Amino acid sequence: MPEPRAAVQARPAAGTPVLDVVVPVYNEEADLGPCVRRLHAYLGAQFPYPFRITVTDNASTDGTRAVAEALAADLPEVELVHLAxxxxxxxLRAAWSASPAPVLAYLDVDLSTDLAALPPLVAPLLSGHSDLAIGTRLARTSRVVRGAKREVISRGYNLLLRGTLAARFSDAQCGFKAIRADVAAELLPLVQDTGWFFDTELLVLAQRAGLRIHExxxxxxxxxxxxxxxxxxALADLRGIGRLGxxxxxxxxxxxxxxxxxxxxPLPAPPAQVPRGLPGQLARFAAVGVASTLAYLLxxxxxxxxLGAQPANLLALLLTAVANTAANRRLTFGVTGRRHAGRHHVQGLLAFALGLALTSGSLAILHALTTPPRVAELAVLVAANLAATALRFLLLRLAMHHRP
Structure with missing residues (x-):
């Protein structure tokens, strides 16, 4: 098993930021200044380590570059990257690839996401607990204000990702993400998209590589x-899904x-390891048990x-015990053919005897105490059968030698 990721050193070399927050922009001269100043003020007050804000200008044709240059001149933690x-x-590829920071993040210039989510976004990466982190608008505890059109599109897109690329993360396109630099160095060369599908492609690669994505x-x-x-x-995303698929x-x-x-x-096996295949066996055994109990009661x-209560109990339990053993042999434990069938049915009959003792004894006690109605008899029999069912499972599993 690979070694756990080391925690990021909180005291890097002088002048080296621990966190680099990238703000990609295109023709955002009006919003860029307020965004960066607000982000800078928040990080200065709330983030305990050295940080950097990298404004990445994507070939803007307005005054965005001039605004970014003025911010960089005024605020020492602000850098500008200009792309043609x-x-x-x-x-994001350009800014992240050139950054010296061990943790890399980005957010949209409109600051739609509350900055209070930034510390919990990067903390698991700083500690080494997680490899990537994403903000999600689709969690139950998220609070989102947006129109129905964008809500439907967002949820539909993420459902499409689950169906086509088996994505397990909940929100691919929220503009609020972070990644460890050592992980980015390995994944970024494999990400082909240069547009909006970049996020999705990066996350799918991370998931398939067995990395931990914190939400x-x-x-x-x-x-x-x-x-x-x-x-x-949307069209570009569909093309990206097809290419990546x-x-x-x-x-x-x-x-x-x-x-x-x-x-x-994989995690190391605990000392009292749950046997492989046991959850599935329990589920199948329970299904057979429900059917057997209904048949027994009928x-x-x-x-x-x-016949009376005791003979009726004996007959019903005997018939359903034989059918129960046969069904569990085939459906629960996957045993086919006649090999060891006799031994398995003997174990089934032993389970039948225990069940008979429990149910008959329960009926005898009930009748000794009162003259019960049928409903009371059925209730007592169901309770006794639950106890007998647990014993039956243990005996049958022992007899049929657990098959994974």
Whole structure:
């Protein structure tokens, strides 16, 4: 099993930030100044380690670059990266790849996500507990203000990811994420998308590599001035899903190497390990038990009138015990053929004898105390059968030698 990730050193070399928050922008001259100043003030007051804010200008054609240069001149923790081409993914790749910080993050310039979620976003990465972290607007404890259209699109997209790429993370496109730099160095060269699908591709690769993705519920308020082209973005995302899906199916991605190098291996077996396959066996045994109990109660009610309570109990229990053993032999434990069938049925009959003792004894005690109605008899028999069922499972499992 790979060694756990080391915690980030809180006292890096002089001048080296622990956290680098990237703000990718395109033609955001109006929002950039308030965003960066608010973010800078928050980190200065709330984040206990050295930090940096990197404004990544994606080929803006307005005054965004001039605003970013003024911010960098005024605030020593602010840096500017200028790119000649557009694309959020391209911006993040460039800024993250060049950053000296051990923890890398990004957020959207509109600050739709409440900054109070930033410390819990990066803390698991600083400690080494997790490898990536994402803000999620879809958790039950998240608080989100946005229109129905964007809500439906967001939830539909994430459901599509679950169905097509088996994604287990809840919110791929929330503009609020962080990653450890050592993990980014391995994953970024494999991420092909340079636009909005970048986030999804990075997360799917991380999941398939066995990395731990931490999710933080966020407070999120939709920006009514958002200029994202929903149709164009959706089409690009669909193309990205198709391309990534083909790469996963064809084995074009070095997932085995990534898992060996970065993935978190299986946990060591505990001293009192639950036997492999036991949960499934219990579920199947319970299903057979429910069917057997219903059949038993029906037979008891049919035979109760002409035979009396005790003979009816004996007949119903005997018939259902034989059927129960046969069903559990095949369905619960996966044993087929006649090999050891006799021994298995002997064990089943032993379980029948124990069940008979429990149910008959319970009936005898009940009748000794009172003249019970049928409902009371059935209630006592159900309770006794529950105890007998537990014993039956242990005996049958022992007889049939646990098969994983």
């Amino acid at each position: 081409e557009k694309g959020r993914g391209r911006a 933080v519920p966020v407070d999120w308020v939709d920006d009514p001035d958002s200029r994202v082209d929903i149709v164009a973005t 083909r790469a996963l199916v064809t084995g074009a991605l070095p997932l085995a190497r990534l898992r060996a190098q970065l993935g978190r291996g 037979l008891f009610l049919v035979a109760r009138g002409p």
